[in-house]
Amino acid sequence: MTASSRTTIAIHILTLLAFCGPEPLTSGFIAGSVNTNPVVIRRLLARLREAGLVGSQGGPGGGWQLLRAPGKVTLRDIHLAVEGTPPFALHSADPNPRCPVGRNIQAALEGVYASAQAALEADLARTTLSHLVKDVKGRAS
Template identity: 55%
Template sequence: MNTSSRLAFAVHVLALLSLQDGVPLSSEMIAGSVNTNPVLIRRLLAMLAGAGLTTSQLGAGGGALLVRAPEDISLLDVYRAVDDAQLFALHRETPNPACMVGRHIQSVLTGIVDDAQRAMEASLASRTLADATADVVRAERLRERRKRRAGG
């Protein structure tokens, strides 16, 4: 069992791009911020480009750019661009039909998991990249104020 960090990485990448005022960023620069391999960033950027969220500028000084304004990109758009999995997976193998729980657990869990998926998607749909980026900027300002108060 594992969880995907693609959504977290994608929001990180897009927030970084949104703060660049149209200046393209290379996958190496983005990878340095995310603290991962540039190849992974290029794969992620390809997914985001496929969803119409980013584009690439080729040549010297080229790199990734946002296609849409941050306030026009919902976090659900980002999730759908990079993560095709359900929030929770059901059994990989069919449970034992000779067991009362095994016979019914899939149908019970399907309703629960579907409700959770809808709630998660509604939450992501209500937030934008601009919201996430504003939260990052707000957190940095708070950090700087605390640092100044501490004398450092």
């Protein structure tokens, strides 16, 4: 199983926009910072736009900008904007109902997974882009 890097890349994108803002940044410039293909960046920017976190303008001097103040964007906001699925999934096929574990494991895990998801989101909600920009600037000195 491979972990998704969508949240991490989206956080990188928005931290870069906050760090460099308010000037718009092109997806090519952003891709250079992330060190990935601009197509990956554009896909994530589309999700971030749908969530109301970024906007774009075309033409010379155009690019992507934050639509909210960095102190008003939490890592939870970003995570929810780009991750389409919860971090933990139950079986893709129903386990064997004749087995006592197979019959009951999904119900046993639902509460555990819901609690873990809530804890993750609560922790991410405590950090804003402003926190990350401050940390990045401190490390760049």
